[in-house]
Amino acid sequence: MKTKRTQVTLSVLVCLVTICMFAGAAPEKLKVLLIDGQNNHNWKSQTPILKPALEMCGRFTVDVSTTPAKKAPKADWDNWKPNFSKYDVILSNYNGQMWPESVCKDFEEYMKNGGGLALTHAADNAFGKWDEYNKMIGLGGWGGRNEKSGPYVYWNEGEIVRDMKPGGGGTHGAQREYTIETRQPNHPIMKGLPTSWMHTRDELYANLRGPGENMTILATGLSAKTKKHEPILLTITYGEGRVFHDVLGHADYSMKCVGFITTLQRGCEWAATGRVTIPVPENFPGPSKSVVLDPTE
Numbered sequence: 001m002k003t004k005r006t007q008v009t010l011s012v013l014v015c016l017v018t019i020c021m022f023a024g025a026a027p028e029k030l031k032v033l034l035i036d037g038q039n040n041h042n043w044k045s046q047t048p049i050l051k052p053a054l055e056m057c058g059r060f061t062v063d064v065s066t067t068p069a070k071k072a073p074k075a076d077w078d079n080w081k082p083n084f085s086k087y088d089v090i091l092s093n094y095n096g097q098m099w100p101e102s103v104c105k106d107f108e109e110y111m112k113n114g115g116g117l118a119l120t121h122a123a124d125n126a127f128g129k130w131d132e133y134n135k136m137i138g139l140g141g142w143g144g145r146n147e148k149s150g151p152y153v154y155w156n157e158g159e160i161v162r163d164m165k166p167g168g169g170g171t172h173g174a175q176r177e178y179t180i181e182t183r184q185p186n187h188p189i190m191k192g193l194p195t196s197w198m199h200t201r202d203e204l205y206a207n208l209r210g211p212g213e214n215m216t217i218l219a220t221g222l223s224a225k226t227k228k229h230e231p232i233l234l235t236i237t238y239g240e241g242r243v244f245h246d247v248l249g250h251a252d253y254s255m256k257c258v259g260f261i262t263t264l265q266r267g268c269e270w271a272a273t274g275r276v277t278i279p280v281p282e283n284f285p286g287p288s289k290s291v292v293l294d295p296t297e
Contacts, residue, residue, distance in 0.1 A: 037067030038096025112239030141170020
């Protein structure tokens with residue numbers, strides 16, 4: 001007959017064995033839904049880069065949901081009903097016509113209840129009149145945005161400037177390589193990254209404007225057009241949800257930058273979990289030279 005002490009001892013042993021069994025186990029993979037289908041950029045060449053760029057680190061599985069094309073029949077849109085709740089994070093590379101109202105409402109609820117969102121480049125041009133989306137992404141460009149959308153936001157001498165002067169949102173100069181400056185080195189996404197690093201050829205978005213609520217500027221780039229330090233990497237909280245906003249990624253070649261790939265991986269993990277476990281690779285670029293990696297090879 002087992003004594004009470006024996007039962008307690010056995011329970012402790014079971015707990016210790018269970019801890020040992022799982023201590024070295026790899027974390028469960030996070031599920032990503034990549035949304036494409038419309039964009040003023042070549043999303044058809046970008047999705048084949050974005051999907052393996054996330055999956056190569058072993059932390060994610062990526063499903064792709066392609067929206068109906070422009071001018072598609074209403075029936076096609078009626079059949080496009082992504083189940084956001086199945087995923088830890090939604091990655092948007094979408095800039096096109098408004099989603100159906102029911103999809104918008106589902107997405108708002110997903111985010112308010114603790115969902116994750118990451119967006120790249122022209123996804124911050126989308127949905128200029130969708131107030132909740134603008135709150136999610138913090139800042140945006142084009143899409144009819146103006147002073148009613150919120151202030152211009154940029155970085156100046158360690159402070160965030162919010163400029164309410166009138167005018168449209170969004171501009172950029174010629175594509176080029178440029179230096180990205182880390183502004184929040186202790187944030188989980190940025191921890192361990194160089195103070196400055198060189199990004200490969202890309203557009204540098206500037207004059208972005210929006211509500212900018214619950215927003216942190218992680219990194220900036222000096223615009224040759226505005227002469228200001230413009231937001232490049234951002235985080236936003238929306239309800240219980242987390243958002244990683246990345247303005248990089250004009251073309252497939254821009255997305256092959258090791259800096260882009262690494263910060264996208266770490267940003268998606270943070271948006272999904274609030275933590276970052278993905279390490280900074282040894283070949284992460286420094287301040288003088290960009291580093292390119294093709295994740296499809």
